[in-house]
Amino acid sequence: MIPAAVRPYLAELVRRARTVHGNQLLSVFAVGSLALGDYRPGRSDIDVTVIVAPDTPEKALHDLAAALAHPAFPCPAAGLELVVYDAEFAASATPEPGYLLNLNTGPLLPAVADFDSAGAPAFWYVIDRAVARQSGLPLFGRPVRDVLAAPRRPDLLTAVAASVDEHAAGAGHLTDNRVLNGCRAVLFCRTGRWVTKREAGRAIAAAEERFEPIVAAALRSFERPRSEAVALPWVQVDEFSAWVSRAVRRPPRNGPTTPEE
Structure with missing residues (x-):
């Protein structure tokens, strides 16, 4: 592999x-x-x-x-x-x-x-x-x-929320990475599994129609080397980041556990 x-x-x-x-x-x-x-x-x-x-x-x-x-x-x-x-x-x-x-x-x-x-x-x-x-x-x-021990799920959810907040601030992050990191965070909270950023982006684009354009743009940019990444519209990225922040703080009731648990 x-x-x-x-x-x-x-x-x-x-x-x-x-x-x-x-x-x-x-x-x-x-x-x-x-x-x-x-x-x-x-x-x-x-x-x-x-x-x-x-x-x-x-x-x-x-x-x-x-x-x-x-x-x-x-x-x-x-x-x-x-x-x-x-x-x-x-x-x-x-x-x-x-x-x-x-x-x-x-x-x-x-x-x-x-x-x-x-x-x-x-x-x-x-x-x-x-x-x-x-x-x-x-x-x-x-x-x-x-x-290596598995982090406890409450600790992991706290870490995911902190990661989302850090990416939402934007400092030092490409806009495509901000969007796709958010997709991965939401998908983890929904499924209890870590997947690639591209897989997470495709899943969120399919599940959240209103965000499909910005996620699709992030996926296209993510195919490029870092030096050739496309700067995505900040208004749309910020709107998406705000939705991610809310989504990771209200995981599904009786939500999934990680496989180790």
């Missing part, structure tokens, strides 16, 4: 992680668009989660960040988003950021190497862990479900 174009990069990423962490490296798995089967060059990031032993020294985390930094280790995607957790936190289902390292690096990402999760917005990490638990692709070590 991993595209051939990124397999050598992921294999080398795992090799470098093993060199740095040795026996303290427990598991590495791909998440995000790779896990959901919708990775596309020029648009997608490479998202990776790493689980290490609780007694991993901080120096090893700094060494890993240095070993994976672009351009010395060239990222073939828009960017690498890699998060490291210790095994005790990963197994806890705690709705906190909780990472030991949050690394963003690559040709289209601002470089970030953060070793302190205090004050970080939790929703990104709760959602990523939920996607990983459902669909994470193993690259090394123990299976995902052996090392």
